[in-house]
Amino acid sequence: MTVTAAGYPTVTPVPFDPEVQIVLDAIALNPQPALTRETLPREGTDAMFPDNDTVIAGRAIDWEDRVIPGPAGAPGVEITIFRPRGSSDRSRPAYLNIHGGGQIVGHRSWETGRVVDIVAEHGVVAVNVEYRLAPEHPSPAGLEDCYAALLWLHAHAAELGVDRDRIIVGGGSAGGCLAAGVALLARDRQGPVLAGQLLLCPMLDNTNTTVSSLQYDGIGTWQREANLLAWSCLLGDELAFSPEASGYAAPTHAVDVSNLAPAFIEVGEAEMFRDEDTQYALRIWATGGRAELHVWGGGAHGFDMYMPEAEISRAALAARASWLRRIWGA
Amino acid sequence: MTTSETAIGSFTPVPYDPELVDGLAAFLDLVEIIPLRADTILANRAHFATIIPPIAAQAEGRAVTFQDRVIPGPAGAPDVEITIVRPATASPDPAPAVLSIHGGGMVLSTRFFGTPELIDLAERHGVVGVAVEYRLAPEHPGPAQAEDCYAALVWMVAHAAELGIDPERILASGQSAGGGLSAAVALLARDRNGPRLAGQLLGCPMLDDRNETVSTRQYDGIGAWDRNNNDTAWTAIAGADRFTDRVSPYTAPARATDLSALPPAYIEVGAAETFRDEAVDYASRIWATGGQAELHVWAGGYHGFHGFSPDAVVSVAANAARESWLRRVLHLDG
Numbered sequence: 161m162t163v164t165a166a167g168y169p170t171v172t173p174v175p176f177d178p179e180v181q182i183v184l185d186a187i188a189l190n191p192q193p194a195l196t197r198e199t200l201p202r203e204g205t206d207a208m209f210p211d212n213d214t215v216i217a218g219r220a221i222d223w224e225d226r227v228i229p230g231p232a233g234a235p236g237v238e239i240t241i242f243r244p245r246g247s248s249d250r251s252r253p254a255y256l257n258i259h260g261g262g263q264i265v266g267h268r269s270w271e272t273g274r275v276v277d278i279v280a281e282h283g284v285v286a287v288n289v290e291y292r293l294a295p296e297h298p299s300p301a302g303l304e305d306c307y308a309a310l311l312w313l314h315a316h317a318a319e320l321g322v323d324r325d326r327i328i329v330g331g332g333s334a335g336g337c338l339a340a341g342v343a344l345l346a347r348d349r350q351g352p353v354l355a356g357q358l359l360l361c362p363m364l365d366n367t368n369t370t371v372s373s374l375q376y377d378g379i380g381t382w383q384r385e386a387n388l389l390a391w392s393c394l395l396g397d398e399l400a401f402s403p404e405a406s407g408y409a410a411p412t413h414a415v416d417v418s419n420l421a422p423a424f425i426e427v428g429e430a431e432m433f434r435d436e437d438t439q440y441a442l443r444i445w446a447t448g449g450r451a452e453l454h455v456w457g458g459g460a461h462g463f464d465m466y467m468p469e470a471e472i473s474r475a476a477l478a479a480r481a482s483w484l485r486r487i488w489g490a
Numbered sequence: 491m492t493t494s495e496t497a498i499g500s501f502t503p504v505p506y507d508p509e510l511v512d513g514l515a516a517f518l519d520l521v522e523i524i525p526l527r528a529d530t531i532l533a534n535r536a537h538f539a540t541i542i543p544p545i546a547a548q549a550e551g552r553a554v555t556f557q558d559r560v561i562p563g564p565a566g567a568p569d570v571e572i573t574i575v576r577p578a579t580a581s582p583d584p585a586p587a588v589l590s591i592h593g594g595g596m597v598l599s600t601r602f603f604g605t606p607e608l609i610d611l612a613e614r615h616g617v618v619g620v621a622v623e624y625r626l627a628p629e630h631p632g633p634a635q636a637e638d639c640y641a642a643l644v645w646m647v648a649h650a651a652e653l654g655i656d657p658e659r660i661l662a663s664g665q666s667a668g669g670g671l672s673a674a675v676a677l678l679a680r681d682r683n684g685p686r687l688a689g690q691l692l693g694c695p696m697l698d699d700r701n702e703t704v705s706t707r708q709y710d711g712i713g714a715w716d717r718n719n720n721d722t723a724w725t726a727i728a729g730a731d732r733f734t735d736r737v738s739p740y741t742a743p744a745r746a747t748d749l750s751a752l753p754p755a756y757i758e759v760g761a762a763e764t765f766r767d768e769a770v771d772y773a774s775r776i777w778a779t780g781g782q783a784e785l786h787v788w789a790g791g792y793h794g795f796h797g798f799s800p801d802a803v804v805s806v807a808a809n810a811a812r813e814s815w816l817r818r819v820l821h822l823d824g
Contacts, residue, residue, distance in 0.1 A: 172780030177818070371778045422789065429784060434777060441787065442770060445761055446704045448502025450789055452761065455773065457754065457784035457815065475814035482807035483789065486507070 173375035174430045177458025179470035195386050205267040215272045219280050220245040228312040231304035238290040239309055242279045253326035253488040255286040256313055258306050260333030262390030264294050282490050285322050287313050295393035299409040303341045310342055314352035326488055328356040336362025340411040343421050354421035356487040361427045361461055362437055365412040366391040366405050370435035380431055382461040412436055418447035424483045425451055428459025454479055503708040504762045507790030513799030514792045517714050526719040531597050538599045545602050553578040554612045561645045564637040571623040572642055573601055575608040577616045584656035586820040589643050590621040593666030595723030596635050597627050615822045618655045620646055628726035632741030636674035643675055647685040659820050661689045669695025673743040676752050687753040689819040694759045694793050695769055698744035699724040699737050703767035714793035720764055744768055750779035756815045757783055760791020786811055
């Protein structure tokens, strides 16, 4: 069960799926030093994963890097655009991807695989956004970058061959948090009307008080310690774990979750975000809002990325693709 | 979440998936043509008898055999009728098995409401199924229903060799009332040190007599198995004990104070139905103990949507997700 020797969960965790456990055991053979505020990787993170052409691997998908205007008074924002080659005579749905990494690590290129697969399967245009990370840029800098990317995508829909009524914003982990934040901002600023928000194992609650946040203390992927660090970097010491934090930063604190874009919320049963994600779905439904919730048996945080061949990963990807088809009609 | 005293009428329901709207209308016209009230239970039973095809018709042209049996009921109670559904070609190896518990609010319907699922499972996966005819309320208040179902489970395990089943791979499964009773059977098996179930498949399960969640308020007078039908059924089942701690957890599993050490659960429900919140709550309480519960809440789904609107995109996905779980818990091939 235990993946690192350091952890002592005080609450019995839900066990990992057997196929997930095998991968966790393999990861544990090569333990990585814990993330600290001082050692957050920055240099070279854009080259840790295969480049776009390697990921595309001959599929008929074109890509292009651009720098678009950032939020008022802030630097420009780097994006990568992926689109199906040819047949630009019709407008396509669009996917705005926001990468994970606790909002303290990562680079959009880490998720090129996920983005390209969506483009290939659904024939949509995708924009993968590079947002500023904490602690150098605390909340809401990263969120505002993502929102700026949505505004740009919406404003340039015609140029991009995008149907502006079929834009889905999404991401995993921190990307799910930011996607939920973008959906809240778009509603509250009367911005673009989103077709959906794809929230994959989203990081939503800074208080770290749920049962699941205690069950995965020292075990699994994205453990409690990393999450505490992430929220500290993002919100500063005073608000780090406070229920007073902004609902745009920590969407579980959004007072009003009505009239949001339809949500797809997916999470593993064996991870710390399970309960906050389930709660978010419950609150949306209570307003009469649309949300689909999947809690996959024995899934660790990001199981579809860590163990893509596992039965639950394949099943989760199929359910996800079904929801995207229902929203996009593609 | 809110309390039962919150103003009624202020609850906006989650909308249906547009692709399910016609199916819901057809469901209401066929299945729920008579609103379920205390004085229409018998009329609803008579109606159900006209819409459930006999097992011979269900099995016609399918690669299955079926057999009715009478097995011992719970201590001091009448015998229990069951129907065994087997693949036409028996495997030499012990087969996975499913105890099928039908829906109908514990006041309606027969075991043949659930046999189509057993026929599918027998054909696709070589599953041996047992459909159990449990006593209905109000003539037989809870937990008579769960006791009958549990008796069937005990019989299956005792007759595993004769049935050609693997006693380590038995699932309790049902929709609606059958989902609630599958949960109850899992509780009974744990509490009596009975058979070790491989899993409990809780389809849009009916778990809580209190009828006080947000979703029970959102589907008040609309949708399939709305708040009022549910209210009628629970009063029939629990009688004067309803709304009190005297309701047995084997009648209303949400009443169980301990949800630890249960077999892995699969809990699926539509986002647009009465049972949504109690299903999510049951999963959450299982997780809090370290127990396993895979949860799927399908966008815009009405009560029983995937069975009645099987071709909708959301239903296809729901059926695929359930298949995946069956492969994992029953160790099925492919």
